[in-house]
Amino acid sequence: PASFSFWQQLAQIFIADVCKQNSGNEKAKYTFSIPVDEISSWLTQAPFMRGIEYLQLATAESLWHRLAEALEIEIIPFDRNIGAYLSAYHAAWNTVGRVCFHLAENKNNSDHPFAFLATYTTRLSNTANTQHVPLGRALEEYAGSNKKSQLLSLLLPVHRSTEKSHLLKNLVDTGNIFKPQFFSAHEAHHFLKDIPLFEAAGVMIRVPNWWNSKKPPRPSISVSVDKKDTSTVGLDALLNFNLQLALPDGEQLTSQELKNLLNNTDKLVKIKGQWVEIDNDKLNQVLLHWQTIERQVEKNGLSFSEGLRLLAGVSKKEAHDASLEDIAAWSKVTEGPWLKEALERLRHPDITRDNNHITLFKKYLRAKLRPYQERGVQWLWWLYNMHLGGCLADDMGLGKTIQIISLMILIHHKTESTQKKLPHLLVLPASLVGNWQAEINRFAPTLTTFIAHSSSMQKDSNNKPLLSDINLVITTYGMLNRLPWLTETSWDMVILDEAQAIKNPSSKQAQATKLLNNQVRFVLTGTPIENRLLDLWSLFDFIAPGLLGSNRIFANYSKQKAKEEPGNPNKNQFYAAVRQLVSPYILRRLKSDKSIISDLPDKTEMQTYCTLTKQQIGFYQQAVMELSSKLEQQQDGIQRRGLVLSYLMRFKQICNHPNQWLGHGKYEADKSGKFERLKELCEVIAEKQEKVLVFTQFREIIPALCDFMTTIFGQSGLFLHGQTSIKERSKRVDAFQNEEGPPFFVLSLKAGGTGLNLTAASHVIHFDRWWNPAVENQATDRAYRIGQKKNVLVHKFICRGTIEEKIDSLINDKKTLAQEVIGEGSEMVITELSDAELLNVVTLDIHRALGENEALLLEHAL
Template identity: 50%
Template sequence: MTAATMPRMQLRLTPRGHLWLEEAVDAPTLDDKVAARLAETFGRGIGYGLLQLGAGEIGQSLPPAFIWWRDFAVRYVEAVCLYGSGGAGEKSSPAALATIAPPAEAELATLVLTAPMMPGAEYLTVDILRKLWADLGTAFTASFAAAGTDLQAFLKTLNPAWNLIGRVHFNLAENRRDPERPFAFLATYTTRLSAQARAQHVPLGQALREYAGAANRDKLLSLLMPVQRAAEHVSWLKAMVDAGEIFHPLRWSPTEATRLLDSVPDLESAGVVVRLPAHWRAGRPSRPQVTATVGSRPPSGTGLDALLDFRMDVTLEGEPLTAEEMASLLAGTETLVLLRGQWVEVDRPRLDRTMRRFKEVQNLAEQEGLTFAEAMRLLAGTEATGDDESAAAADWAHITAGAWLTETLRALRSPDGAGVDPGPALKGRLRPYQRAGVEWLHLLSGLGLGACLADDMGLGKTIQVLALLLIQKRTRAAPKPSLLVAPASLLANWAAEIERFAPELNARIVHPSAMAAEDLKQVTVEGLSGLDLVITSYGSLLRLPVLGQTPWHFVVLDEAQAIKNPNAKQTRAAKALKAEARIALTGTPVENHLGDLWSIFDFINPGLLGSVKEFGRYTKALAERPHNPYGPLRDLVRPYILRRMKTDKTVIADLPDKTELKALCPLSRKQAALYAETVTDLVRALQDADGIRRKGTVLATLMRLKQICNHPSQWLNDGKWAEADSGKWARLREIAEVVAARQEKMLVFTQFSEMTAPLAAYLGGIFGRSGLLLHGDTAVKNRKALVQTFQEDETVPFFVLSLKAGGSGLTLTAASHVVHFDRWWNPAVENQATDRAFRIGQKNNVLVHKFVCQGTVEEKIDALIEAKKGLSEDLLAGGDEINLTEMKDEELLRMVALDLRSVMVE
């Protein structure tokens, strides 16, 4: 089976702490037999799947996320082995095994911090790990009880590597009284657990006496199985086993002790536990380290090319070694050397290579300077080249940030917002986390470095950018203009937010929706120089060369996932823009794979992650590391990404429970043509209409216009429902893709029952799973079951409801997004529908998306709803209900008139 045909599987953690195994196009490949076993066991339940990972897939080559979950499950199986090693012939009952406690909170917290990048990693908590530990226990005890055998035999059916009589330990200790043979070796095995759940050891030789006789032969063989397995790969151990020396205490020389150290991976993979002197940190003797300090002083220059200082030393336990000590270490032949009263492990070739590499860096820094990008790669433990030698040398080298760089990184990683103030020019209040975000952007841009503001949807990326622009306008004497690039459908949103929060910014939309074609042709570099902000679309970067010729202060990309494809023309155009600093805004910095992250970083900080080929080799090498493989990459990119989530308690406490957003939607050409035709028909109809007839004509026209704004197929009844025909369809996709990526749920309300089925079919294609729908024809007796399914079934991602049927009386707090696909004239009805999710029992913030087709009657009705003061009395009737049928002809036609420049976006 080739890699192309191997199953692609991933493990996904849901917001409720369930772990699902699923197929995904961009997931890593699995061996087909492994995939089949995992599919079968995860199909039985999460605990059974984890048990198969931990007990059945030992030694298998797996992707990083599977390895991490396997390591978690192994902890449980190891605890079972230790708990169940009470003695030969003793059966451990399922009830007894069910009482095994999970690891300590500190260990679980460390596991959470070292989790690899995987779908749902942001939901991982200590409590969820405890719950999954309990699921493991339930699956294990149920399987054990069903097997009807003893613990030893049961675990053997899962994998022969699990030995139930006891675990063999190879113990190495220092023996300072014997200078010729300064180490002692003893093989032991565990017989039981103490009251403190610690394994108690007896010499392995005692097993020969305890299991003497033919009746105990199988038990003795079982005990020695890990040793026999290890001896197949470790020649010195085979000789010891053949000679019977493994059963006796031995005095060892440094060379013999080194053999054990070098064989630790083979021994542990065979099931032998290696115990080294307790004062050896991380299970190894101390090592001399080549250390360096980078960035002690402020750099010369800005950006990734800023030059920093670099100083090298060789240390032991943090203390510099003298030249004589270094010469002594390098001149010897033994791997273990007694230095300063302690045993030191020396890999002379590697130590020498590392010293020479650091010396070259120091010479470069002294002669030419070390760039900020090079310093960050060194500091993160990688040079983004995929060089295996660099990764291996990291164990023998340590680079720390100097005083200036330490303080800079602290400010970047933990901004507090104390140092920024856009002043009264910002017509709004920055929340604490937003103020911190502005400070972070200000600090990075001041250093000439790029930034990726990756806040979750609804946390206010827009106002943070506007505040930054206002600060720049106030503090720079003659600022260059900045450029904002956004999807065409969001240009009007930005204009509205500028008018609301930063009206002092001199901003211009350079796009066909806001400027005539002739005016666009006349745009020049000089003409843009007097502006604070130029706003355009990704498509316009290709059509307007002047944008690439203009020197910008900032270039800001909104919805920056638009450049995730490095080969796309618009990606190349965006990366070719000239700017002093670059900012990417996105709620999904990694949509499908790490290549997305590389492309964004290639825009904000070109070269930091190397070339695309270098990055590919580097991430492939990282994925092969057994523990916390992506730690170096996280360290490298962390200063340049600011990510806050709605689920973060420090953010939730500062946010309102409900945030309402206007989703401004363009019209397609087909929609615009049908809309204009309808308005023309209305003009003719009003000439002959009066009284009831006039009111009926107006209502019918308004309904027709709303249907066209939704989708032409709703009015034409042609059954096509093409995505390209509706601006709302496209906007719904943008929102739904983010909701799907976050594994959240959404409600979609429409006043038209005939829209529910097409919406449900369209959303099903986006989410990859079916949702639910409810309208007036849904039997009342079935509605309770639909609500219960939506509330309890995590696989149901959305619920489409007609406003009248589902807008009241239901509790749908599983949803954290509410979409009003078409607007009701009465805002109270909309609010009531929103309250299906925003009510008692809701644990998450609710984002409300109100769809409005710009340049149409929907936008004007929205303005009337939002700004009721100043309206003529004949526009309002019955409280908040807006009555358009009583308008005069002239007012009505102004209300439904089509603004062609703003409705269509290409």
Template identity: 40%
Template sequence: PAPGALVADALDALTDAAARAALADVDLARGGRRDTVVGCWLTALTGPAREFTAAPDALRALRAELDAWQRDAVGGAVRASFRLVEPEPEEIADPLVVVPADPATVVAADGPWRIEFGLQSADEPGLHVDAGQVWRAPETVPALAGPLDSPQEALLAELGRAGRLWPELDAALRTATPEGLELDAEGAHRFLRDGAPVLHAAGFGVLLPSWWRRPSARLGARLRARGRTAPGTVAATSGGVGLDALVDYRWEVALGDETLDVDELATLAALKTPLVRLRGRWVELDPKRLAAGLRLLRSAGELTVADLVRLGLAEGDRPDALPVLEVTADGPLGDLLAGEVERRLTPLDPPPTFKGTLRPYQRRGLAWMAFLQSLGLGGILADDMGLGKTVQLLALFAADPADAGPTLLVCPMSLVGNWQREAARFTPGLRVHVHHGADRARGAPFEDAVHAADLVLTTYSVAARDAVALASVAWHRVVLDEAQAIKNASTRQAEAVRSLPARHRIAVTGTPVENRLADLWSIMQFANPGLLGPASSFKQSYAVPIERHGDAATAARLRRMTGPFVLRRLKTDSSIISDLPEKLEMEVLCNLTAEQAALYRAIVDDMLARIESSDGMERRGLVLATMTRLKQVCNHPAQLLRDGSALPGRSGKLDRLEEILDEVLAAGEKALLFTQYAEFGAMLRGHLSARFGREVLFLHGGVGKADRDTMVTRFQSPDGPAVFVLSLKAGGTGLTLTAANHVVHVDRWWNPAVEDQATDRAFRIGQRRRVQVRKFVSAGTVEEKVAQMIADKRHLAASVVGGGEQWITELSTAQLRELFTLEAGAVAE
């Protein structure tokens, strides 16, 4: 079985067992005795035995009880409403002047607060009747949801239902005609904090004062920080500030725009009431937050830059802490905390030794990296594919002083040659040493080679194998290209590169979040260790709320936290780049041949027959194997059968591909063809070269570095081959193939980030023609259905779109049947 499926199955069983163990001693008295059908049902839900036996009549009785409970819980066409009314100013006694010379006052709000009852339509909340009218003149109550036989009975029933959820309403229900409930300040606060959310969640109408939940109705903190360098200056490049550097600070406590001093806070704390009217506005006073505010005002001293950044950009998360409304600092730290550093900085010109011209946004990127370096902080250069991350880095390297020390650049093996070529082109004076291959330098020769170089290139696999030797060098800078290679923080190569000592760290990636937020944590842990806290707390504070619950506020907080250290510009932003040609993406539906359809149905029928008698890991493995076989059939029967049979006329995708290539070659243009299956790529190469009488290049994981570089050079030359077949994993990143202006995804990886990376081999700076991207999908098959699911989720906020197909294994048999079954019209006539 797949490791992921095995772990998921084990976690399911362990979680269920833990929950049942925790609930084993729950008192079931409220649900019924264990010898009743309700008691047996509750025991099966919570105890070690997961089933129970009951007669048909008893089960029908259980069903009736559950239906009645659900109707009672959900309510009907009308619902009770609850409106909280605060005391009028003249009703509040004992005004307390905090500062006699100041006209501002703090007024204790002991009451009377009042909850007013009413009745409203569940479908049209605007149709509302006060409880007083219901009791005094029921005949005048308008039709809230069709004619009501008895508005009074409906109101009583609704109030009774609400009372079970919020028992403090029971006091009002002891009267014959309840119209409302009077409360003191503590009772009103309990209703605002606890009762109103419960009632609202249950479907009742709840109307609260407009000031509630406004930030100005709560105390907050402002932090003023001062760096140890003079304002307006930047620390020396060799020193920097760093996340561990100390800054002086002092706190202020504020209500909205107004600052409160220690005396005012102490007076508020002495009132011992949760709600007061302060300076003409209602304010919630939490004793723990008041105490926290007093501690802050009485504290001053120093904290680290990392703590300052966390306080200033992530806000306080603990309920007993004051939310941080603002953090200000002087000098470069102030610029960092202000946000949009890249746009505030003056664009930086590359040094004379850089042989090239940077675009304006690239000069801003250079200034941003130099700025972070001056502070001793790391960053993630996450510009969109093709915006020239390489030249920005080379300009930064060229600006290093002669005695700065070497830069180590770690990249995939496929990119070593590209870095060598680009360095020779843009920074010919840069001394480059490649630490790779079986004959790479070791021991003293390695040390000599490193100290004689300005830029050392190595690969992730070598970095993991030679971790001790590389960690013995005091690197000026460590750069990770295609940094998504360390998205799994626990891998050997991720741990190896994080252990490398360096004064400055840069991670380079076009996809900082490929599948999950843990990717971002791992990359940021390299760039700025400790900034996002431990992995476990990051998961609890950010990953779970954002990925599972779509928490927009938490996502915004994470963006603020990482924003100063992540620079991402998009090709689609005309303010960044205006001369990049258009990219046209289209989904091309291909019909199956009769042979493909017959094989497809046979595979589905076989799976559905076998899945009925399988479960757990066996079921998951069967579903994944079926998915692979169906995708192979959609490509070509010969890929599934592996019989070496002829290809022409047997695949709708192949027929459509030939039609497209006819047009491409007739126009004198070039095309990239991506497939996730290396074996199918080899089949395409042989067939297409014979079909068109031309050489077809084929790049896959088994191609060595020298041959790979030769292929790229030949394809990029005007008279080179016009068709390039690439396996998605081997050719999807790091290559510049702008000679092509057609991209065809013959089969789908179903991860938008991976597909975009592959497309951007052609759609990048240097491309002068409009790029046409075609994504093949077999009509009526699982390919079309999953493609639609992915399209529905393809927005940046949902950056986690599962990189594989494990989610399909969790579908029910009925859902699998619907997903896999071949639709009518899928076969070509």
């Protein structure tokens, strides 16, 4: 697979670096310095694979140091002699005595402008410099039968080279290898192209510094793209296209000089004082390729997205035979000043900081942004003003919601007052409608919202509402296909939350999002989007249509590259090109990033709202009516307390799953809003290869939770409750703490809430609520405690419109009743409420509790 060959390349770079430090028979300690440029280039060629979001230069440096440490251990049996160690694995790494081929310019002879000399090294000087002597001296030094084996060992790499190099074979056969030689340009080019063969055989090479075997000096076709002065901004902006031919130092060639160059039959030509490699056929083909594009641009113009594709090395094959490899080798596309600055701002959002933004936030945003969030808003703002879209892919818990809200504040308050503002559209899963609405009301109350969702609209919801005073319309993926006016309305900005929902481009909801009429498109996701190449295409077909080409061509090309041999240059070039295309449009910060961790609280707590299914609503309403009826009949205080406590338990069980209250049947996920929300969260956690603790106060639901989460993570997890033995508890805790251990741990709140060290988890989910926050906090501290090196994300499940939401709201608002409720005897306090107060707390707010499907069914029923 591509991922295996990618990691194999790192090992190859490391071994190559060790070989460069090999000093023959001298004992030497390997230094830990990493070749940054070569490693940086290697990182850009990474295939799209799971866990790629953690792949950074710091990761490579860590692996490099671990390899170096392993090397020090490996060379111990060889008396710490790197040369001896390398010889044990490949003879060419440490040939006794090293032959070296030298090629230098012979400027006084136009017919033979190069000189060749073969030397060998006998020892290092006192200053550790290599001392070279002509190879002919070896015949004298190793004269005599007792030194024959040493002579053969010295010449072995030369002999190997003759097997594949005709030039060298001729030198050896004639004996000229032992004497200085003068080469013509043709012979010098032959020698230069054979350098990889010589080096593979163990011969050292010394050539003029203008030659690089991996990137020979060539005249290249220089293409520059930049914004036209009269062009608008955005994906439809038109760019200039400038085509020229230049030498390696950037000096341009005239038409006549190009003609003379192409008429020259030599492969190595000197022009304007520079030696360059020439391949007339390839250069002509590549020139034809760009001239064809130039004619198309003159006719149709060059859009912003097409210009970015050219910069990334992606272009359509027209009436020419040039391969992508030849195009990359013989031409270079560069961005002009305006485009360079634009891309630089996108790739590095911290370049500029607008103090006016801070002033606006102080006035209209009821929250303080963290520095990395300020940079995120700056990035979003720059994209918005460029009329470009983007993907905010920050880790879960880093505040994607607050960054988008901040962007809407900027748009609402910073754009010209005379400019007619179109509303924005936010599309998300139904389970997140309440979360977004609550966050906007909390942080940006000046923004007006409209919920285009069945639970919040009248029966005539198919008719477009009046949106003139609305800043943001919130709807769900499902409603896009049910409300035609959503795709008929002109929007300013469209935001997709949990955008992995459109990763399948053929799905109805993905197709519906791409019909939306708007200027700017953003997607939010906490799931790594570069793990699967075709998912990436679907997201960018929404963000920047056409940037990655058509689905059919992209899919076929991706499959073709996946089948190619590891190390294939075209394969690596394809991955690098795709990454270069999408990178300006993706902003992803990880909680594992040290610069982010230092800016985060130790734990982040959030209310995670869940809707009720139709069956849950039915059971809940029935329980409220039964409680109301029985309260009228109960007189005795003790009996009344017992009645209330039993119904409080019943409400909690119904909120978890109808079958928990019934006490029998299979726990089907679509029968519970909490199970569906648990799935959404755990899919992201599983994709990130992180671990999670799930707490519940009900032992009887633990097996159902374990079975359900096993289907999500693809492997079984662990559980713990009051009946788990002390010995077994210790074993399970150790297993979970192991890096390779199970990904989830379901615990009863009382049995697992204290005394355990579970710092391997970076997520804590309170599946059901305990009335006393102190008990929940103790459970959370199983993960958030000394030894925890990760930010802990705490999700508190709350069913909207139920007693869970009302108690949580009272606690957070710190009202008089809340102060009483949060004490140790909180449930007992609730039993002391009057009948009216109690029924007000437990009564279901059906409009808040309804899920999308249930609302539609209920409307039809009415």
